[in-house]
Amino acid sequence: MSIVYINSKLPGVLRMKHILCAFRNLQSDMLEEIHDYAGKHDWSLEITGLRIPPGWFGDGVMTDYIPLEKLRNVRGIEHIPVVALEIHPEPNVRSVVGDTNRIAELVYRHCSAKGYTVFAAVDAREWPGGTAEVPQDPNIALRRLLDKEGIPLHFCCWQPDLKPDELADYAVVIEKLRAFFSGLPKPAALFVSNSMHLAVVYRVLGELELRVPEDIAVLCNTESPAIADSAPIPTSRISGAGRERGRKMCDLMNRMLNGEEVPKTPVYVSPAAIVPRLSTDSLILPDAHLTTAINFLQNNFAGAISVDDAADRAGISSCMLHKKFLKYLNKTPYQFLLELRINRIRDLLDGTSLTLEQIAEQTGYGSKMALSLAFKRMTGVTPGAYRQQRLLKTGRNRRSKG
Numbered sequence: 188m189s190i191v192y193i194n195s196k197l198p199g200v201l202r203m204k205h206i207l208c209a210f211r212n213l214q215s216d217m218l219e220e221i222h223d224y225a226g227k228h229d230w231s232l233e234i235t236g237l238r239i240p241p242g243w244f245g246d247g248v249m250t251d252y253i254p255l256e257k258l259r260n261v262r263g264i265e266h267i268p269v270v271a272l273e274i275h276p277e278p279n280v281r282s283v284v285g286d287t288n289r290i291a292e293l294v295y296r297h298c299s300a301k302g303y304t305v306f307a308a309v310d311a312r313e314w315p316g317g318t319a320e321v322p323q324d325p326n327i328a329l330r331r332l333l334d335k336e337g338i339p340l341h342f343c344c345w346q347p348d349l350k351p352d353e354l355a356d357y358a359v360v361i362e363k364l365r366a367f368f369s370g371l372p373k374p375a376a377l378f379v380s381n382s383m384h385l386a387v388v389y390r391v392l393g394e395l396e397l398r399v400p401e402d403i404a405v406l407c408n409t410e411s412p413a414i415a416d417s418a419p420i421p422t423s424r425i426s427g428a429g430r431e432r433g434r435k436m437c438d439l440m441n442r443m444l445n446g447e448e449v450p451k452t453p454v455y456v457s458p459a460a461i462v463p464r465l466s467t468d469s470l471i472l473p474d475a476h477l478t479t480a481i482n483f484l485q486n487n488f489a490g491a492i493s494v495d496d497a498a499d500r501a502g503i504s505s506c507m508l509h510k511k512f513l514k515y516l517n518k519t520p521y522q523f524l525l526e527l528r529i530n531r532i533r534d535l536l537d538g539t540s541l542t543l544e545q546i547a548e549q550t551g552y553g554s555k556m557a558l559s560l561a562f563k564r565m566t567g568v569t570p571g572a573y574r575q576q577r578l579l580k581t582g583r584n585r586r587s588k589g
Contacts, residue, residue, distance in 0.1 A: 203231045204444060205245030207261065211237060211252050214410055220433030221249070228441060247440050255280070268443035270436045273323060274316055274453055281449055283435045286457040287328035288321055289537070290425055294406055295332055296530055297423070297461045298376035300485070302471035302516075303404065305375040306333055307341040309364065309384060311349045321455065325380045325408055341375070343367035357387075364391040373402045374471050382409035389419040400469040406461070421464040428456045460534045476501040477511045480520065488527040489551050494520045529565045532558065536574045543570055 208221065213234070225232050233245070237253060244262040251272040258264050269280045298306065308326045316323035322331075330340040345363040346355040368391060379385050385407050389399075397403055399420045406423045407415055415424040435454050442449050472478045480501040484492070497520060498508040505520075512520045528550045535546045543555040552558040562570045 203229050204247065205231050205233065206440065207239070207243060207245055207248045208232055208234045209236070209239055209248060209250045209253055209258060210234075213251075214429050216410065216429035217433035217436075220430040221437055224434065224437035224441075228437075247444060249436050249440060268440055270439045270443070272432070272436075274318070278451075281439045281443065281451065282453040283432055283439065284317070284321070284323065284453045284455060285325070285428065285432075286321060286455040287317070287323065287325040288332070289457040290325045290408060291328040291332045293425065293458060293461050294325075294329055294376075294378050295336070297406065297463070297467065298404065300527075301376075301404070301467065301469060303374065303376040304338065304471075305341065305372045306338060306378070307343070307367075307371055307375050307403075308378040308380060309343045309367070309388060310380050311355050311360075311384075312344045312347045313342075318453065321453075326378070329378060341367075341371055360384075360387055361391060364388065365395065368392060368395055368397060368403070371403070373397075374400075374404070374469075375402075376404045376406065376467070379405060379407045382407055382411065382414050385409075385414065385418055385422065393419065400465070400467050404469060405466040407466075410458075412462075415462070415464060418466075420466045422466040423464045424462050425458045426460055426462040428458045432456045457537050459537060459539070472515060474511055474515060476503050476508070477515055480508055480511075481523070484520070484524050484527060488524055489531070489549055491551060491553070492524075494524060497524075525561065525565060528552070529562060532562055532570065533573070536570060546570070 206225065213236075218234075222232065224230075233243070237257065239258060239260040241260045242262055243260060245267070247268040247270070248258060248261060248264065249270045250258065255264070255269070255271075255275055255277065258269075261267075265277070265279060267279065269275075269277070271280055271282055273284060274282045295306075306329070308329060310324075310326055313327060314324040322328050326340070326342060330342070333340050343363060345360050349355055364387065377388070379388055385405075388405065392399060392403060399405055404423075405420065407418075407425070409415055409424050410426060410429045412424075415422040435456055439449060439454065470478045470481060472481070480497040483497045483500040487496075494508065495505050498505040501508060503511075508520055512518060512523060516523065518526075531550050532546055535541055535549065541549075543558060547553065547555050547558040550558065552561065559570055562568075562573070566573060568576070
């Protein structure tokens, strides 16, 4: 039900703020968060897509990747608060953007832990924008990370001059992907940064009779379980930022509506973790004993297990397991186990408000102290300091409990 308050001076009557939500791709969890926030702050939301009602007027606009020139139908757009999911130079626009460096880190960790040394990505083009430290395009962030590791990123783009509101010719996309996948060294890990391309990727992989994940493992940058789980192969995906993105957009909008001086520095939102599915459920290792040991460690690292337990499961001695790890992964089995636990601790510190005691229970450590010592030895900082650094970087306001 829509309620209009005409005279805000009358007792018990509120003047609602009218907020236009113009989203190209509105995700359900983000929308739920925006609706929850609006209900608590007396906002009236008007949800639109690309078609903005001519002459619309109100108190503010929230949008995602719609170019601002498309919002010119809004009366006085240059004088009201605008919060977007990409960075714009206009003085009345503030931004909530994804931490693409964190996305790249999750992709690399997930795939390299499974033995992949060939990395690939596809998109219509590389997208400019962002800052010098955090690019807007996660493919650029992934390339930078891989460069530091001495690993090339095989990248397929099909229209380098494509504009944000344009679609490439489908036949061209098919042709480019066929050539790219045919020439790609295999096995390879493929990052699909835009979920709109997931269907055509699977179409071409099927035409070429390439197996997923045996030939090409697929990881998609989407928070939508429906998109990932309904794909021809249930697809591993990035998770964890939708509701926080909606909350951060609302926080910025509310501050601007209240007349606060809000810095133009973007507010970053970090994804929490990879949600693994069949599309990356493969280990690229030539040794069956090593594969068995790694599977055991990956499935049980949260419990009170040791390297000896992994060797027993693989049916070899701990000394032999140590040699195999060094030969194929250039690290010891203990280092591998420690990395699994520390990476999971990072995920929980980034994406939850769990206490250190609770995190210790979920990562194979018997106490908060044991976790803190291991984490500091591995990273150089305490868990509490790491969490605080991440909170400051992403602009979060909630207090951690660690």
